Amino acid sequence: MHFTEPESLNSAIVNIVSFVNSVYGKLKERNIRRLLFVAGCWLVVIGPNLLAQPPCPAAALGYRFQKTITFDHTKISGGSDLYNFPVLINILGDAALKDSIPNGGHVQNSNGYDIIFTDANFNKLDHQVESYNPVTGALVAWIRMPVLSSSVNTTILMLYDNPQITLDPSSLNTWEPGYSAVYHLGNLLDATAFNNNGTNYGSISAAGFLGLGREFNGTSRIVVPRSLSLEPANSLTVSVWMKRNGAQNAWATPVWYGVNDPDPYGPYGFEYNSTSDNNLGFHIGNGTIYRYAATGAIISDNTWYLLTGTFDGSNDNIYLNGAPLTSVPIAGPISQYGTFGVTIGDKAETGQGFTGFLDEIRISTVVRSSGWIATEYSNQSSPTTFYGIGSETGCSVYSFANICSGFPIKYSVPNTTGHTYSWSVVGGTPSSTTGNSITVTWNVSGPYSIQLTESDGSCNGSSILYNIVSNPQPVAQTITKLPNVSDVCVTGTVSATFSGGSGGVNPIDVYESSVDGGGTWQAYTSGSPISSAVAGNNQLQIRTRRTSAGTGCNNSAYNLVTWNVVTQPTISTQPVGATICYNATHSMSVVVNNGTLLSYQWQVSPNGIDSWNPVGANSPNYTTPAIINNSYYKVIISSAGNGCTTPLESIVVGVIIETTTPVIICPSNITIHCDASSLP
16 A cells, blocks of 8 residues: 655654664665654655555454444645644543453453554554553543544444553554654653653643643743754744633743743743733744744633644644644744753743743644644544444354363464464364464363463564363262162161362352252251152162353263162061970071061070070071970061161960870781790
């Protein structure tokens, strides 16, 4: 893209040479004319035109939201585009621009450091934040516009909501080298790369035209040391927002450079007329004579005015609120520079102090055009009509924290035609390393990081290196059964406690119980008893799982413990006694239905009434020893299961010794044959 050469380019060369030499060492002016470093971009002189290389891509990874800012081209005065114009963004308050903690907005850094600006193609623009209020979302920022069109609306983007920005992105390159000093007066620092900082002598901080300014009482002042960067020969623009407050000293001086005596009374500055303290002029001295372009007697108390004075080597000009008032001829160069530099609120020798308020002082070694000056006033006096701000929309998609491993996480930035994207990932597996949108599956263990480099083919821009905090997927707690048995009796109580568990993001351990075999579930408190009046397999259940917030985090599976519920134990088959021969044995058994953890104690008594003694093993079956006396037996059944109503006692059965003498009965039809020979 070719731009028309700005006004007074040749006069700006001297200052740019000084700037480049101060940063890069000595270069010849003819080389500077071919390579002009202006606010971070190289401008190459080609005949009468300037080829301006656009800014580099912002690599907007990490900026979750954006708003569009559109500049009204009808507010750009002069009929020509403006180049490297420092445009003001003055937002009085915006809920989205409040800081997130504790004020509920979308700005992550309490200093507003995660607010940046790009052109419509996401190329980063140089900017300075003058002030930011995290409570209200108020913002005062200056943006260097490579081109501010007078024929079509210009659109830029404001990006914000980045959780890992900790450094101020404000750039001295916001002010191209034609600006030798810029004072926002919230402090005494020069906002340009020339570092022409001031020292305070009595002025106080006060509400300015934009944010904070300074108040002067007629004797207070701010002193800036002499600097060659502030001593132009034939090209000069000085501007200041001023509000006078009452009668002024003779020749009261808001801004002055150098001495004020002898005639012609110093190089340049603004001063009030000695005979009319509401008539103010811009003074230029060439070492022989001075001239004074005056406003006329129109400066009132308690009213903010933008004063601008210019000198082009032939004429001394003054503007009020962006409009030209007076021009008087005087030949350059400016002269009478000495040991004194800038004095704000007075002159170096004092005695001509200003009374009132000052804000936004600028000294340029470039003659700003009338269109530039009028546009400055339009922008600064009525920002809300100079531009419009759109609603909040999404920008970058990312998750740097509160994520879980093993799940693909999306990372993306808007896709700009002609731009390429390269991703660097540590500790995870990316779906791709190119393209504006990828996913990354983070490993179980770190370290983890991600960075994006974006290129427009001639210039690269990289995001910061983002650290990733990844967590393992959630694992449910271990359950301890109380009691640790399989069965309990009806109405018997059980409980459980929990321990361990791991992983997840802000995990919550959920505990539930069921008394109907898992049909319905209720919240459960560790250690509390549950029971059921209905028998059934797995009738009593207690379970837990770990739920997780975060991106890519799953809820864990349930851990579950169960108990069967059985009815109360009953004897279905009683032991059976017997009458046996002397010294014989007898076997008995008992059958018990239901119950759990049954135990058996067989007992013997000589009479079946008392003197019971335990005998036998823990078994439903029992065989007596050899019986030599009548004996009586019973069995006592116990159930150790929770809720089981025991002991149960069987009937008493006897094992009796047979006492009747045996009788032999012969058949009646027996015939006896005797052999007489065998008889004695």
